[in-house]
Structures are given as structure tokens and as C-alpha cells.
Amino acid sequence: MNGNEEEETIFEIGAVVPRRNVKEEDEADCVQVLIDEFRKVGLIAERVVGVTDEFIKLAAPLETLGRAATELQMRKRTHIGIDLPFQWEEVEAFVRQPAGSLFSWCERFRCYCHLIYGIANKSRSAVTLKFDGKIFHWEVEEYLLQKLESEKIVKQVFPLHDERKRKKLLKSWALHWWSFTYQPIDEIYLYYGPKIAIYFAFLGKYTRWMLFPAAFGLTLQLVDFGSLQLFMLPAFFIVVILWAVMFSQFWKRTNSAILARWPISYAVADDPGYKIPSEEGSSLQPPMELIKEWEADKAKGKKAFQRYEWFGPLMRFRNDAIIILSIFCLQLPFELAYAHLYEVIGSDVVKFALTAVYLITIQYFTRLGGKVSVKLIKYENNENTEKRADSLVYKVFGLYFMQSYIGIFYHALLHRNILTLRQVLIQRLIVSEVLENLLENSIPYLKYSYKKYRVRNKKKSEKGASKGKIQFTSRVEKEYLKPSYSASIGEELEDGLFDDFLELALQFGTIMMFACAFPLAFTFAALNNLMEIRTDALKLLVMYRRPVPRPAATIGAWLNIFQFLIVMSICTNCAFLVWLYDQEGKWRIEPGLAAILVMEHVLLLIKFGFSRFVPEEPAWVRVNRTKNTTHAQDMCSKQLLRTISGGEKAFGVVRKLE
């Protein structure tokens, strides 16, 4: 049992305060007080002076974290397979992380937040604090950090990169180009938490699976099948749909196999681990008053629960209806107008101008939609932040869905020409993939450079034009200047993964829904994703600050969106095939059309039936889980039973015995 890793001093949290002119050690200097308080709760604090700001780096010995976890009553997996509140004294009973450490990065972060935001004035009188000559009072029972944040003294608190691990990951992951889709998922989990690790596991598997339809698509493009050519498109369509159905089911299995390796608490989704305590008092917490009512009167409580349960979905339904209606009434005409104008206009210059206007408007529109969605979601009583984030994902995806595909649909219906449709698809794919990849990697770098430049400029203007270039020597300052990994829409609910998943989902939609029109798209997508794995890794390791860890254990709403896109693509491809074989445009049911209708129904049946035949959890995961649990439970079943009946007696739980 070595705690090596935790015993080394690794600074994991940084706080930023402005650099002051006065440098003498003042007892009442609020930064000094803050550092003293940090040390009092058991943290290791180090002060670093940067170019324009000062930084406090924080580390925590294992015991400090353990005590914080005990205070938080953090539920952790025990060896008998149930989750119990953590207790530092009984640390032996809890399952450790794959690398041997006791707490995962998520849990550590939560403990840090609890420790640093939990510092209150425990003395009898207010403490006088000074900052750059300004004087203010730290009242009794007031939280210090919140106070300093509201006084704009502490600018930010953010997680720090662990340089040793970051470099290791950079070598074994981001720069490991020749290993194609392989990624060290476990190390990513240990460093970034489960949500980001699951994203990369998904991206890897998706890319690996995509090689097959990519090869098929390429073959279709290159080889002339002669008289069979007519049947190749439907064959490709069927293969691709089956591929997608199997992929989405097998991904679930992979996901549960991955989770089997990480001892993530069952209540992981309910765990507000990445929230800063001050935010917790929101109105969206589980309804304690309902539970109380339930305890007081079962029948009444049941009704209250039913009301509560139905109210949530109803609100969500209303909100979804609002979003869908506004998409149909506002966005659809706009998109159609753009698509129509684009098709009608002959001059390339006007087309270009139109596209520019369109792009600016749509940016604005999407941002507006995102804001409206976030506002609406506040009135839904989703059970936890993950659910709220999912709700946002569904709503925002609606906007992007229209944006991305209406133009293509319109083009397909208007021109009914497979060649120009292919052109449009190629354009879209190149624009969306190559350009977006470039943008998403260059923008954070530009932001970082701009910030550096601004800081240097400020410094220079303060000090006068002296000493030439100013160097950023401390690592923590460099990290502070890096942009944070946040979503383009709804920052309060999502992190940067939102944009990465959105890109994947829109790509999946494009290649699947128009699979018959352009089989080569799969090859493009596969190549792009092979790139994406490494560039996303680089982005996370080099461009951004270390993200706040989130405890999600699945890809959540995105899998449902993938499934929805599969169903859509069954319908659109069938329509496309009907149109292809019905050149006269008379829409008559002939054997061909009937055959396509039958095929559509069979594919839909397979789509919805397949999940029944392939279980979501591999047998070995299930057996391993239950075996471990029952084994441990049986080992100590005698003591357990004595504890239970003892507990029952001691705490006087009244059971229904009559």
C-alpha cells in the first residue's frame, strides 16, 4: 500500500491575485491571510510572483483530502460493492483507483473545492484585511474566498496541469501518431477524469469501425461493377445502416467494459463533484421537502411525487415544443431562403457575399438559441446537472441540425441531380472538417498569444519601454494565460466536449443521411477522424488549461442523437433510392418502390430489435461485478448481518412487522 503518488507535492490548484506594489510582509495582508488559512486546513501553499499577477499554488497531502472527503460524506465504492460515505479511519474498506491512488481526480478536485471554499472566520470578531492599501473586514462566519472573489482580489481559481504526467501523456498519446486509433484511455481517465476519457474512447472506437465502410465506399468509387452497379448503392446503404446499428450497440458494451476498470461510484451522475459549493444551493436540487412529505404520509407523498415527476417532463416537453416550433417558424424559412437564393443567384461574388451574411447571421442565431435554451432549461426540474446538460444538447442540436442539413435537402429536392449534390457534400465536408479542425486548433493559440501580448504591453506601458521582451518564467502564469476548455454555447452547463461531440455528430449525420448519394464521404470522415484524435489530444494537453473534471460515465445525450440520426438516415436514404429509381418523378408504387418500402421497414425493425439481441453489458463485466460483490459480501456476511440487526436495534428503525 504505497501512497507515493500522493506524498509527492504536486500542485493541482492555482489561484490568481493581482501583483501588488507593496512587497513588505504585512500581517493583515489579505493574500498572506489567505495563504495562512490554506495552510491551517492542511494544504501546502506556495506563492509565485508572475509578470503582472501573483499566484498561489496549492497541493494537498492524502490525509487532508481524506479528512475533507470524510466531512463531505463523499460516497465511495467499498470492497463489498456498495457505496458508503467515506471515512478516513476506515480507508482500507474503499476501492482504489487503477493506478493505486485512493481518490480519483474528480474526487480530489471536489475535496480541494470543499477545503478552500470552506474557510470561514471562526473567531469571535471580524478580521481586518488589507489589500494594496484598501481595507475591508472579514466578518464572522463569512467565507474568505467568496469574499475575496467578490472584492475582485482573487481573480480566478483553476486546476493546474501536472507537468510530469502531462509530458508523459504528450509522448504516449498526442504525439503517438503511428498508433492510429490506439489511446491510453486509463491514463487519460486518471489525468482528465471520466468524461474526457470516455469521449476519446468513443472517438477511437468510432474511427476504428469507420475504416470498414470507408474501404467499401472507396471500392465503390474506384471499381466499375458493370451490370451490378444498380444494386451496389442499395447494398452499400444496407451495409452502412447495419454497421451503424451495430456500432451504437457495441459502443455501449465497450463503455461498460471501460467503466468496469474504473471504480466510479454508482451515484456518479448525481454527484455534484465539479461544482463549487457556493453554487449548490440552487433550486434544482432533489426535492427534500418531497421526501419529508413522503415520510410523513405515504399516500399523500406518493401523489406529491407523481405531481413532481410529471411536472418535470411536462416542462421539458413544453420547452422542447417551444424550441422546435421556433426552429420551424424562424430558422427553417431563413435557411430555405438562403438555400433558395444561393441556388438562384448566378454571380459568384454575390454568392460569396450572401454566404458571408448568412454565416454571421447564423452565428448570432445559434448563440441566441443557445441562450434561450439555457434559460428554458432553468425552469425544468431536471434531476442533476448532467440531465440539464443533456437537455441543452438536445435543444441546441436541433438548431445545428437545421443549419447543417436543410441546404443539402433543399438542393437534393430542387435539382434532383446526383452530381451537383455530391459537389455540395464535398464542399460541406471539406469546409466543416478541414477548416473547423484548423480553426479549433488555431483559435486557442491565437487567444493565448493575444493574452500574452496584452500582458506584455501593459507591463511595458507601466515600466516604460525598457528591457526589451518580457519572459513568462513561471509555469502557472503561462497556464493562467491559456484559454479554458469551454463550450461555445451554454458555458454554465457544458465544457469544451460539447463542440467536439457536435462536430462528430454533424459529421455522422452528413455521411449517414446521404450515404447513397456519396459513399466516398466515409473515407473522408475516417481520414479526418484519424487526424482528430491526435489534434484533440494536442489541444487538450498543450493549448488549454487543465479542464475541471466532470464525473459523467457515458456519452449521454450524444448516443441518443447518433441513434436518431441512424433512424433518419434509413428514411432519407430510402427516399433517395426511390427518387433515384423513379426518374420520371411520378411517385408511383411499382415493384421497385414496394421493395424499398419493405427494405425500409426491415431495417427499422433491425434498428430497434438489435439492442434486444446484444446485451449492453458484456458477460465478463457482469460476472466480474457480481462475483466480486457477492464474494466480498459472503466473506463478511456474518459480521454484516450482525451489524445490520445491531444497527436496526440501536437506531430503532420501526419496521412493518405486522
Place this chain on the structure above:
Amino acid sequence: MNGNEEEETIFEIGAVVPRRNVKEEDEADCVQVLIDEFRKVGLIAERVVGVTDEFIKLAAPLETLGRAATELQMRKRTHIGIDLPFQWEEVEAFVRQPAGSLFSWCERFRCYCHLIYGIANKSRSAVTLKFDGKIFHWEVEEYLLQKLESEKIVKQVFPLHDERKRKKLLKSWALHWWSFTYQPIDEIYLYYGPKIAIYFAFLGKYTRWMLFPAAFGLTLQLVDFGSLQLFMLPAFFIVVILWAVMFSQFWKRTNSAILARWPISYAVADDPGYKIPSEEGSSLQPPMELIKEWEADKAKGKKAFQRYEWFGPLMRFRNDAIIILSIFCLQLPFELAYAHLYEVIGSDVVKFALTAVYLITIQYFTRLGGKVSVKLIKYENNENTEKRADSLVYKVFGLYFMQSYIGIFYHALLHRNILTLRQVLIQRLIVSEVLENLLENSIPYLKYSYKKYRVRNKKKSEKGASKGKIQFTSRVEKEYLKPSYSASIGEELEDGLFDDFLELALQFGTIMMFACAFPLAFTFAALNNLMEIRTDALKLLVMYRRPVPRPAATIGAWLNIFQFLIVMSICTNCAFLVWLYDQEGKWRIEPGLAAILVMEHVLLLIKFGFSRFVPEEPAWVRVNRTKNTTHAQDMCSKQLLRTISGGEKAFGVVRKLE
């Protein structure tokens, strides 16, 4: 904490031995030895002499059952929400049944089986047993009851009715006509076990929900909507599909709400509770050798598990393919031939003869199909008996599906006449419902009477024609003569519920798939089901022996069949509507047809999307479950943790700490 119920002597198991001529008390008389052995293991045994047979009635005090459960290491729910092996010393730790008794009827039955089938010769030498002058040896370590059964001395062992509770149920349930769909589900659970209780809960909810479309169908029949008439059928269709989709989802909620009241062990489906121990050594047990291999080498074990996991579905797929192919190649032509001949033949007499021949053949065919299915299922490695039973249900339902609907489909396609189709449907409904109800209630009575008659006859011929009528005075003898509640097909896997569910599913299929053709069918079905509730109850309480309890906690495969029928009925009704509005038979896509296609897709979407919006478990059930569990766990978390870390140390589990 009263154990009243268990302290009264209620005889729950009966064993039958032939009545012997010798009546003296012989020490070596095998029946006497059996009774002595029963008493030795702590059972209360009573001997009853009947007309031609002798009966041993068995009861068990609570402690005897508790000791048996401890020996069986029966997993039971504890107050902290996890299942642990039962221990009589720590009885306080376990959750009790709603009526206050410790063991459910399922568990009691399992204990009885363990006790009576576990009696072995523990002495050093074989014991000599006599029966009616015949002498044989009870060898060392041989099981007594198996021996006597193989010697045909013990004819049967069967569960006995509890007269007091039976009469109470008869009053509050079977003869409670005016309460329509209300049934005392909890009492049914306590008396018959979960599987039968769930069936009746389902039947009740189904009937209650059916009143709505029944009223709508009746309105459609009676009221003339004038110019709106054209739109009433599609409207009815949409309403009925929505109704069915909602019903199937809300049933899942009801099911979990019901289960929340009963402390059924989580592993209930894996619990071979209703199996007699001698059967247990079958090859279909969970693969112990795989688990061992897994423990020896994780990587190899994982592969072995994957092989095992894929082998099962593959075999099932192969079997399903065999069944489906044979249905299509053998049954379909046969059914079509019958349907065709029936339509073509003019003479009523020939029609009647044809139907008679058909009915006999189809009986034979179904029985053959059932046997083949049971044989095939033996080669699948389904995880447990429930899964195997489900697999049988799917296969056999295929046979019945063809049998029941091909004729109607054929008629619809051939004649395209809505009036004759309605006639056929009315015929089918009346035949299937009224006649089947009559048959299923009269056949067991006739069987019972015939058995009684045969026994009397035998007795008379033995004694000569004396004393006039022989009375069956003992209750246990009467019960012995009653038929057992068994399935018409695949008796080794299913009980009588198979036939009851089959009837419901075929009714559901008929009314749903031809909803547009004959809306009044719902009214017929609702009336029939109101009857069915009480007649089924009467059948179980009066006609049959008490069935062996089975631990199934859901309606299993039948719900999937209902869902399948909903999907089928979306397609068939759409086809029907197309046909109705396309009188010329040209199958052209016009706005009408396109509208129907769109409607079909929307309905299919709703069908598959609805389950995402309505959770399967009501919020109050979930909160209650987790709250209770976490509450109890937290109460004794300190002791639990100590136990766990103690257990870890004491038993030396090697954990991955590095």
C-alpha cells in the same frame, strides 16, 4: 414481531402413497420410516387415509424453515438493501413480507423441497424397507424420497391449498363480481407467489385501460358522423395505437410499483426456487468452469466469456431461424391452403368437415412445434429457466401467430370486402373468447369428475357393489384428484399461465391489427376480459391444485410480444387504410397515400420514442428504494466499514494497490 401465521399448523405440502391392505404398525414399513424421517428434520407430518390412496400432509415450524434456508444459503433482502445469505441466528437483519411473515411462499416451498428431498441415509448400513410385502434396501447416502419415487411408492408430491386463505380469497377475489377490475394483488402474491399475482395485475390493468377504446369503438359503431365518417377510422387508429403504446409503458411502471411492495430478492430470476433439487444438476447452470478460468487468467477468461456469450445468442438465432423457416415452409402453405379452400368451397357441410380436419391437424401441428421448440431450447445455453421459458414463448407464439391471423389476412387480401372481413373477425372473436372461456373452465372440472369417477369405479370393483356412493371425505384427497395448473405446451418450462397469456396476446393481436376494420372488437374484448378476471380466479381457486410457485417478477416475454404486436398493427392498419382509400387497386402514391406513409412513420417514431419520455420506474419507487437503502446503510456505515476492512484483512483478499 409475531410469527403467528407460521406458528399455526398449516399443512402446505402433500405426498401420496397407495393405500395398503396391511394396516398394522410395522417398524420397517417404508411409509412409517418416511414419516419418521420427516419428523426428524423438524417437519410436522400427518397421515390421512383416503379412498384408494394414503396421504402424508406436511407442515413446518418457522425455525425448521429458517434452518433449511440457512443450509441453502438462500439469498434474502436485508434492511440495508443488499441480498445476503440467510442466517437463522441473524433473522432480525432480513426484510419481512408485507403480511409480516419471514418467508414468502416461494421461499417456503424451496425450503420444503430442500428438507424432504434432502433426507439421506446417514447411518453406516443400508436400511431394509417394506411396502405391501415388497422388500427393498435404502442404501447408505441414498436419498429416501427419490428412492421411493423411483420405486413408484410415492406417487406425487404437491403443494396443498390453505383452506382458510383460499376461502378468504374466494370471497374477496373470485366472487367479488361487482368490483369489476379490482383485485387483492397483495393477497394473491402471498398465496400464489409473484408470477401469478403479476399476471392478474396485468389482466386487471389491461382491462381497465381497455374500457376507453371500447367506449370509442362503440361510439363509432352507433353514431353516424356524416361527412366526418371518412376521418373517423384514421382517428380511431391513431388513438388506439397511442393507447397501446402508453399502456405498455405504463404497465412497466405499475409493475415496478407493485414490486416495490414485495421484498423480492434482486437475484429472483436466477433463483431456482421452484425446482426440485434432483433436477438441478442440468448442464444449463451458469458456467462455473468459466468463472474459474477467469480467476486463473483474466485475459484468457475474458475471451472464454466472450465465446460463451456469443455462443448462446448464436444458438438461439439458429433455433429461431429453424422455427421461422419451418413455419414459413410448412405451416404457411398449410394455412393458406385451408384459407383458400374455405373461401372457395360453397357447401356448408364440406366447409364444416374441412374445418374439423383443419382443427385436428393444427392441434397436432402445434403440439409437434412445441415439442421441437423444447428440444431446440435444450441446446441453447440460456442463463436460467425463466430465460428458457421466454425463448419457448417466442417460438411457440410464432406458430400461434400464423394459425390465428393468416386466415384473416388471406380473407382481407382476397375479398377486399370490409363487411365479410368483419364477419370473419366476429366469428373469430366469439369462437376464441366465448368458447375458449367455456372450455378452459369446463375441461378441468370434467377431468376432476372423471378422475373421481374412475377412483370410485375402481373402489367399487374391488369391494363389490356395496354401500352405494363413495364419499371423498378428506380435503387432501380431493385436491389430489384435481388437475394441476400446467401449460398445454412445454410443460417442463411453463405453467398454466402460458395458456392464459397466450389467449390475451392473441386477443390483443386480433383487436389491434384489425382495429380499423372492426372497432367494435374492443368492446367485445373488454367485456370478455371483465369475465376472464373472475373466471381465471375461480379456476385457480376451485378447479386446480395449488400451483407450484414461480419467482418471475415481470411478465417477461409477453410484454415484448405485445410490443411486437403494436408495431405490426401500425403497419397492417396503414396497409388497410391505403387499401380502403384506394378502391381501384392501382396502388398509386397520391397525397392520401403519402399522408398515410407519413402517419405510419410518425406513429413508429412515437412507439419507439415514448419509452424515453416515461421512465419505467415511478419516481416515488426509486426514491423510496434508494432512500431506504442509503438510510439503513448510513446508519450502520461505521460498523459496516469496520466489517469490510476487517473482512478484507481476515480473509486476505489481495487487492491491486500498486
